[in-house]
Every structure is written in C-alpha cells, then in structure tokens.
Amino acid sequence: MQLLPPFIFILILSAFSFRISSAVVCRNGQDAASKVAYTLTVNKYSKPGPAIFNTIEAAINTIPPNNDQWVRVFISPGIYNEKVSLLQYRHCIFLEGKGHHLTIITYNDHEETDQSATFTSYVENLIVKGITFKNSFNRQGYLDFYNKRTKGEVKIKQAVAARIYGDKSAFYGCGFIGFQDTLWDATGRHYYKNCYIEGGVDFIWGTGQSIYEDCLINATAGTLLSPDSVSYVTAQGRNSSGETSGFVFRRGIVFGTGRILLGRAYGLYSRVIFHNTILERAVAPEGWDAWNSKWHEDKLTYAEVDCKGPGSDTSKRVKWMKKLRPSELYQFSTPRFINQDGWLDSQPLS
Template identity: 65%
Template sequence: MQLLPPSIFVLIILLVVTAVGVSTAIDCRNGNGGSKVAYTITVNKDSGKPGPGIFNTIQAAIDSIPPYNDEWVQVVIFPGIYKEKVSIPWEKQCIFLEGIEGRHWTSITYDGHEQTDESATFTSSPDNVVVKGITFENSFNLDFYNGEMAAVEIKRALAARIYGDKSAFYECGFLGFQDTLWDVSGRHYFNNCYIEGGVDFIWGNGQSVYEDCMINVTIGTLFPQGFQGYITAQGRQSSDEPTGFVFRRGRVFGSGQDFLGRAYGPYSRVIFHHTVFDGVVAPQGWDAWNYQGKEDQFTYAEVGCRGPGSDTIKRVKWMKKLNRPKDINKFSTSSFINQDNWLQRLPLW
C-alpha cells in the first residue's frame, strides 16, 4: 500500500498565496447598538419547512449572506449531523459559525477523496471567519476502521481547508486520516480543538497557533502492522516567509507511531511548546522527506515538552534548540499571529 503525500501541484498554489506574506485583511464592523454581530441566521436540519432566517442546510445559510459583507453575521447551527460539503467563498467574509451545543453534537460530514482541491468537507476561503463548537469530518478513510486493511488504499480526504487570513477555530473537531486539515495560508488560531489522523494530517503553509489542542494519532488503528505516519507537513518556502505551525500546550496521543513532522518545504517550521507527548511519537521525531541536505534550513523544535514521547535522545541531530526566552517568545500567540490584536476583536466576547 502506498501512503500518498499531499499533491505536488499544491506547491504552486502555496507559492502564489504566500509570496506577499501576511494579508491586509479588513476588520469586520460590529452591529448596531453595541452588538458584536449585525444579525443572526439559524440552521436546523429538523426544522421542517425553512422560513426567513431559518435554513435546513449550512450551505443555504451561507449562500444567503450578501457578498462583500463587512459586518459580523452569526450562523447559529442546531445539533445534528449535516451531510453536506460546505464552502464559504472568498467574497463572503465576516462570518461566525457556531454549533450551539458544541462539537460533540454538531458535525458536518462528507466522503470526498482523491483531489485535495475538491475533497474537503469544509472550505473557508475569505478572511475573517470564526468557527466555534463544530466537528468537520471526512468519512472516506474512516469507513475502514475494521482491522482488515490489506486490500484498502488510503486516499487523500480532507475534513477542512482554510485559506483566509484572521481565521479562528474554538472547540472544534477535525476528523480524517490523510490530509485531514489543510492549513493553507494566512494567520490562523486553533483553541481547544481536537484533530485526528495518521498521515500529514495537519499540513500546508499557514501561519498558525494551535493552543491547548488534542492531537490524536490514528496510524495504529488502520495499520496495526507498524507503519509510521506524520502529524505535520509544513510548507514554508523561504526564510522570508512568516509562516509555520506553533503548538502550545495540548497533548499528542493515540495509537501507533507518527513523526512530529516532515518537511513539505525547504524552510519548514514547526514548534511544539510545553506539549504532552504520549508514546506515539516516533523516536527520531522529524523527517527531512524530499529536502535531505537542507536540514539546517528547517526550524523544528520541542521546548519544555513532557511525557513518555518527549525523550529526545534519539531525535535527529538537526532539530533546533530554542533555549533562550527571546527565541521562543517570537513564537508566542501575540508575536506570531496577533500583532494587530485581531483576536481581541472577534465576536465571541
């Protein structure tokens, strides 16, 4: 069986998207009367015949929002399993999706696969998108959790892909196996999220902080024979790009063993900071993949991590040491993605 890496053509997209660095996304306006949102619409798959401001599908609710909107619009989603592909187009920013009963009760699922640009259950293209309390699932590979994997070919199957700048996800879930979460470009913040997969399941060239997130390695569930996968595949292309993945606190656990990351770009950058590692972390920790000989250009680091998987004795020799406070402080949430305080202006508070 061949475990496929993310498709090569994606590199062209990433080069175009990230060449200009962090985008200059607008700030969304609050509603009238001091409200953080201009108005609210509702999605309830069991509501019967929809009416004004009430929809049976999430995509229909998004379609109702006018393009080039510059005020926060809240989409309240009632509990249920929504079997649909959902896409927020680039001209519809300032959207706040909220599953009102949390991610365990509100999920969006689909079984697209093969192409990374077509398979995602959820696609968010614009700047200024906030999501809270929703699970995004690609069920394609997950159907094979039966212990009989000999004749099964794992395929790329994305749960979500995130393009826009200033995108934040709170208490969300991302379920898949290969390429679960495509963190494409822009500044992104993931707080208290659950992310699972086995191969390259957090990948792309975003500039992102994952804070207090639970990372579930499932390589051992589908491949009990001892295959090793990869948690991250970060695609930073040059030393001038501000991109990278920073994991603060949280936990890495699961079944089997995964590398913490492999290089999806010649300047790949991933930092785990005070994270708990269960025994699922491969002893070598990191993989140069197609960039052997350029290891000195990577920024792969583990700072203050603990747990049985945090022993660095057998780690690759080229893993970076960030021992000084100034070295790690530049990867704090405020310094790395929140330079203009956009997180404080989100409509959650």
C-alpha cells in the same frame, strides 16, 4: 497530500498577500450582547423560514458580498452531510455549533486533494466555535468496505476535512477528523484553541501561519492500518527563509497508536514548534523526518521546548532538531506570531 506545482504555490501566496493588504475590518452589529449584526439559524429538522435554513450552504449564500459586519450562523445539533464553501468575497462570518460532539459536518470526497475538503474557507475574519468537520472516506467503515473489494489491499487516499485559506481565522472547541491530510492549514494567520484533530498521514499540513493552543492531537495510523504503522502529525510547507508561515503547538497533548513522528518537511524551510506540550509514549524517539529536505536539514526549524510526558525525551531525537533560546521562542508567541494587529482581541465571542 500531493506535491503541488510551483505555480500553484505562487497563486496561493499572491492571493494571500492581497488579502493581507485588503485589511478587512469587521464592525460590531446592533446586538450589544453578542456584537453581531444578526443571526441565521440552520436546523435540518425545522421548517425553513426567513432566517431558518435546512442546509449550511443555503444560510451562507444569503450573506451579502463584501459584508463588513459580524454575522452569526448558528448550526443546531445534527449531522450535516454536505460540503460547505465560504468564498473570498464574504467576510466577517461567525459559525457556531452546539459543541463538536453535537454539530458535525461530514462528507466523503476523495478523488482530488484540492477538491475533497468537506469545509473550505477563503473568508477573511472567520470564527468557528463548537463544530466538527469530518471527511469519512478513510474511516474504518470505508476501509473495511474497500478491503473486501480489493481482497485485503488497504485503500488510502488524500481526503481533506477542512482547508483554510482566509487570513484571521479562529477555531474554538472544534473537531477535525480524517486520516490523510485531515486539516489543510493552507495560508493566512490562524488560531486553534481547545480543538481535537485526528488523522494518520500528514494530517496537519500546508503553509499557514498558525498557533494550536490546548489542542488534542490523535494520531491513528496504528489503529487504522497496522500496529507498527507511522503517523506523521504535520507536513508544514514553508519554502523560503523569508516566508512567515509555520505551526506552533502550545500545551495540549499528542497521543495515539503505532509510531508517531511530529512532522516531516513538506517545504525546504519547514517550521514546526511544540512548546510545553504533553507527548505520549507513541511518539517515536527520532521525533522528526526531513523527507523533502534531506541533505538540507540545517534549513528546517523543528523544535521542542519544555515538553513533558513519556514521549518527550529528546536524547535520541534527530541531530538537526533546533534548540531555541527564550528570545527566539518569544517570536512565536501569539502576540508576535499571529496577532500583531490585535484581530483576536476584537472578536464577538459570547
């Protein structure tokens, strides 16, 4: 993860404000069972036809601009070695795989953080179900290859698996696999349910306003680097008290190897909450790192509420970790934090 110039943040936040005000509403289609207008199928092994495509990008490109009906893109089992981009002028897209172990989109770009993502979405109203997004650059095979070339020097670079800009984006049973900067939760309201997220350095980061529910969080620095390496799960980028962004983890498990810190402050007002989550033994006693907010820790909102497991003992946590009252925690519930207008309730999930 690179520190982005202030004007980049201004552009991102401006674009986000425009999307919120545009308030795209997706209409249900004619299919009474699934509520979609029509389905496109991606199968890399089939002969292309009127609604059958060999690549995901080819299928996406047929969806008309300013679409306002739900369109399903069904992605058959397979490993799709391609970069996929969903542009801002397309809306109401439902990407569905056969399960995150069976439908995998992978690439290994790593030269520039903001260009490296295997999957990028600017779409307002997005559903993704049963798909893994992977950036393979920092995986063990690549590390072994580069270590041989550099005589043992570990080569780690920012390599994003997915970056999500669009408001009202939901992911169900998906996987996000990388090492540094795996999931760029950039801007907008996002919901992640029953997902698997893997990485080692700042692997969930950005200025999104997001809830992660029942997710498996696997920190791997101790495996891919050295046994005593530190994994940073989050690097949340909230930069003022007026910003609504933040990451909320509810239930789920944080586990892995080495020493795990739950977050470090990418923004001066960084906000991350773990609620009723199982924290395994590798979670370090101090729990958190002020990083860019050192000497301004009072502005941070890092909290653990009703967590369980061998790593949940807070007696040795950083002294500036917040304690939330029930009324404060309620502000971070799904209805209050991301679903104020009921967008999650109107999704066409079969």
